[in-house]
Amino acid sequence: MSLRTRSIFTKLPRANQLTQLTKPASRLSLLTNHLSLRTMASSQVPKTMKGILIEKTGGTEVLQYKTDLPVPTPKDGEVLVKNDYIGINYIDTYFRTGLYPSPKPEILGKEASGHIVSLGPSVTGFSENDRVVWLGATGYAEYTAAPAAKTVKIPSAISSPDACAAILQGLTALTLTEEAHPVRNGDWVLVLAASGGVGGWLCQILKAKGVHTIATVGSEGKVAVAKESGAEVVVVEGEGVVQQKVKECTGGKGVVAVFDGVGKTTFDRSLEVVARKGTLVSFGNASGAVAPFAVSKLSAKNNKVVRPSLFNYITTTEEFEQYTSKLFKLMTEDHMKVRIHETYPLKDVARAHNVSMGMIIFVIHLMDVTGSRRPKDYG
Template sequence: MASTMKAIQISTTGGTEVLKCETIPRPNITGSDDVLIKNHFIGVNFIDIYHRTGLYPLPLPAIIGREGAGIVESVGDNVKDFVPGDRVIYLASSYAEYVNAPAKYVAKIPEGVDSKVAAASLIQGLTSHLLVSHAYPVKKDDWVLIHAAAGGVGLLLTQLVKSIGAHAIGTVSTPEKAELAKSAGAEHVINYTSQDVVEEVLRITNNEGVHVVYDGVGKSTFEASLSSVRQLGSFISYGNASGKVPPFDITRLATKNIRLMRTSLFGYLVTGEDFQKYTSELFDLLLGGKLDIKIWKTYKLSEARQAHEDLEGRKTFGKLLMTP
């Protein structure tokens, strides 16, 4: 095995120019609870952009990326659940040929699930699953507003909401994305670049508003989300694709007794048992046909810059992957 590898390691935050593919020493097992993985697929997520720009600060230098799928090369002394050759998904710094991942965030990919699909569904699939099952448990016949419904998380959220028997209203920026959101199960789609979201939501819901809004867009949709929620409804904020939501006066929630929650996937994955339980539920959803994973494009690791430009340029729908 070579002693070096290709990786995207940033030493400063900034624009996409900081994403340079470099040759650095290949990791060895450093901790007795670690698993060394040869990457086959690397997931690209919006959080990688927050890490690159510094919105979510990382100690530098840092290999960015948060997820991938590959084959176990070797394991630390305490690791009993994995052996070399296992096909796995993991959560760890991933923009590299090899990754040293903590065993608590590694899971075997079951037979019947393709490694590419597993990599494409991990963060966005777990996020969607936990949003509809824990952050606000969606019930049959609920009205649900999903922003960026053709995005990676958005398409999966829409499918899950539909499979529960609730009514999904999606927002998107283009007619092509509207078609995709509809094919994922959105009953209504609003183009939030040309239509008034609140007006449309109230029209669709007979002036009542939605039981829950899932908002990963953040700054630009915050006000519309607040106004679209019904009396006693829930506002689940889970991202900032358009920028961070500025501080606001919480007494505004009192006009409709709105529950407001800001979730992070990692807040649900405190222990290794949490990770195993929720990934196993995710695999059940995949194997049961409840989630259809749309892959926008598989880039090369050396094309990370292009992948970031496409994702933050709102060009993409579904999942972006890279291969080392």
């Protein structure tokens, strides 16, 4: 699928382009221009915005595209961000379907990148027009009052769409491999659904750590995606094939860890292939929630099962800053790839929720896509 859209908005040039686009100016005039831009940012915030509202749980039919939602006012500890790129993740479907209960009506969306247009009371460390990426809630909208403690400035070497596409899935994979099960060089692990967003990040990070990765995908068409992400061995899902491949690769010992974002349909198999004293990291419910099970099953091989949440690893500002710094370093110095599978305008949210491979982002005020799967970044 490809997306074509026409240029209907303009943006200011990047800061590093100003000297090329303007005549020499005094420090005073540049400062005056900067202050004018800051004033303009907050004064031009409209009263209403476009966004996606759900008033009840269900399928994609409950996703309502609205053009008259109220623009939020940032409270203490919040920054108002004009979203340019909005990430879509499996967790959004959990809230839509009711797998994760939440109050309704609700605006979905856990991440976006954009520019700060105003600051809430007592917020420090940010300025209007800062280019940022955030984690939180109510992302499927033009504006979000994001928590300042979960907002970070985007380094100049990273594009806004890449920052948006990486922040939630990249941090998830990073925390899983450092805290849910700290991997070691030479380990054999199993990653399920490796062509997905978190799966792809896991494969890249595990390879960088010297870990041998067996990856599963749902079809032959997704094998190349998993291999490009760094999987050493790729298996297409089928009856008994994963168990057999794990046995071959590990000499019958099993993998030291399984990273399972599938859930209900793969949980028992994941316990079957994990090694003695190994760990099953169950972090997703793509096939449904895992059914209750007797904990005595774990004693057969002294296994551990963990069910982590990203937000419990980055609860404090220090934790969030530590992990975002590591993620940005992986992207800039270790050249880890951000794979954006497809882009959609916000109004096509239902179509986007039906896509099952890779990272999906919504594009707000896009200047030019011209059929490309990768959005062009304008700052």
